[in-house]
Amino acid sequence: MSLGLVETSTLTIEDGIRLQSRATLRPVTVAYEIYGELNAQRDNAILVCHALSGGAHAAGCHPDATKPGWWDVMIGPGKAFDTRRYCVISSNVLGSCYGTTGPASIDPRSAQPYGSRFPVITIADIVNVQRVLLDRLGIDSLLAVAGGSMGGMQALQWAVSYPERVRGVIAIATTARHSAQQIAFDEVARRAITSDPAWNSGDYYGSRRPADGLAVARMLGHITYLSDQGMADKFGRRRCALAGDARDAPRVSTHAARAADRPPDFEVERYLHHQGQSFVRRFDANSLICLTKAMDYFDLAEGRGSLADAFTPSRARFLLLSFSSDWLYPPRQLEEVAEAIRESRRGCGVCGVASREIPSTCGHDAFLLEHAQQAPLIASFLDLCATRSVPGGTCGVHGRTSRSA
């Protein structure tokens, strides 16, 4: 069953937010949507966190839109995030371009878009803004926080930043810190943008935008979102159909050296071009740079001794889902998270970590596509969070910090 029409609300935090860099960003506006009702005990709220290019619109339909929200198959009456039972909140992240304050927002000091003056932000800052939003909504405690990819980082960060406010964490296709390879892919994407002559250090608003660079960045992203096998299944070496005879035997275009003008030879090339072009119409280059930097800086262990130490204050249950063919966020990264949480709870009796590698050929995109496999795992995890007290018990650490019912 679908949620039907939904709408986006906004909240403005006039005092702004003190960032991890110690700068203050003021004011901060947050775009958010709510699906379902908060119960009388105010204990059925679930925060859903989006990935790099997502927004607050996670479920239902906007009056003017042809497509439902990005996780509509998962959120709604009778779905994994059952809105007859739970109150699901979804907000656009700080630094994005879908209603929450980001580089394209107006800087009140100059009455111009921030552009190059937008401050560095971190995943902890993003989560801090969500925390203020929940404060304003009168929600002290989350039944669960859930997300995939960058959304999964936010879910893990919640457990570390606000351990007393989270009873369940669902982190999908994500990591506790970017590897060198993940940083490297992000940096090539950023460099493609900053090499675009329209970039102008990020101050391109009101002028031509770095569209070519942003398209290249997104093309690269899409390679990393699919698996080798998935691409082989979807495109193989299929050529693009062409009017005329430019592709006759021996199957080499006579104009391939004219790369700027030529049409794509292979279907996979056409797919990437399409993805690049459609992204340019809907996303802001500064947001891509800002958010990939936040992901690259993300390291839950940093400044906390070890990853296990970072999770020690948390008494949440964890559901960690990865996908066999996801090579951008390979399953072993979440296995490391599971190990760290288990280590932090050694001696507690109950561990509270469920980690599952789901077989899929969809690569990283699987977190948005493999509903049938994810939905029952998430539904029963949420049921467990809602109906049973938080694991733990008699150990020194968790006995003392227990806030469970």
Add this chain to the structure above:
Amino acid sequence: MSLGLVETSTLTIEDGIRLQSRATLRPVTVAYEIYGELNAQRDNAILVCHALSGGAHAAGCHPDATKPGWWDVMIGPGKAFDTRRYCVISSNVLGSCYGTTGPASIDPRSAQPYGSRFPVITIADIVNVQRVLLDRLGIDSLLAVAGGSMGGMQALQWAVSYPERVRGVIAIATTARHSAQQIAFDEVARRAITSDPAWNSGDYYGSRRPADGLAVARMLGHITYLSDQGMADKFGRRRCALAGDARDAPRVSTHAARAADRPPDFEVERYLHHQGQSFVRRFDANSLICLTKAMDYFDLAEGRGSLADAFTPSRARFLLLSFSSDWLYPPRQLEEVAEAIRESRRGCGVCGVASREIPSTCGHDAFLLEHAQQAPLIASFLDLCATRSVPGGTCGVHGRTSRSA
């Protein structure tokens, strides 16, 4: 022992080359080097084929150079390609920018560099130019042809294009056809170049070059040349050392949004920037586009029924080497080649295919780095090619076409 000083020769094919696209390129100049002596029987010649950004200078030193050739550890007296015993020939490929005719060469019709008018070429064209070079050198038969990556494609193409002229094939870290993912990476690299405003459809000679786009293309290439594990070992999440205090706690630069101006945060970013910049100084963007298209078009099975059918005329021995962490040319691609050759020889008694996956964390770059593991395999393979007749025997197909001693 080193070869000492060597020099590059050139041969000009005045009649030019008829290309697979049916166009004729005239004249064609080939840059090549020879290490060791051709014996009286003229049967000890080995052709060594370079990868995308390599050149004819494979071994020894040029008088003005600080570094030896790209495979110097493998070629020389007493080395895997033992120049006391074999005559090793290395030539720069058609379409490159190191002495052989390519897009930067002067088109005699216009007295200008070819640029956008350089024709589409294929791996078969590259091999055809090598064949003409060997004809002019009076070499009818190769003891072996060897190469890694794009060089390995040439080695395999030799066995298919000129089966009667090749007794041994050493193909390393390569494939018989690019997958959708391989095409996709190449297309993003090309698009980075063609998005550079200096690109001008490839007619940028005598003007500013598309250096930024070429640097981005090379940065991306380098991610695919290393393995995830190799990158983690080499760089991890290490930060760049900075003068001043810009990197103090909380470990986020306050200027990261100024991406165009900012120094790299992480060591892996600095490494990629360095690789991009040094590539721009030594390679031509049109050559990168021309050669990546040749690799993408490469498909030994195309037009030949099956991959096994493509290899049916060949009576060569094959040594196929792949590396466990090479995700750009994963080992299973060469295993498919091995299977196809075995299938083409079913019933021949002797198979003549040795396939080996070498353990390494060096990723695709392993073909240039893992000397200790490759050298003995190559040396004994060459010895086998030199001292024992070609496998085969009494089967109908191979019995008839046998040219072995």
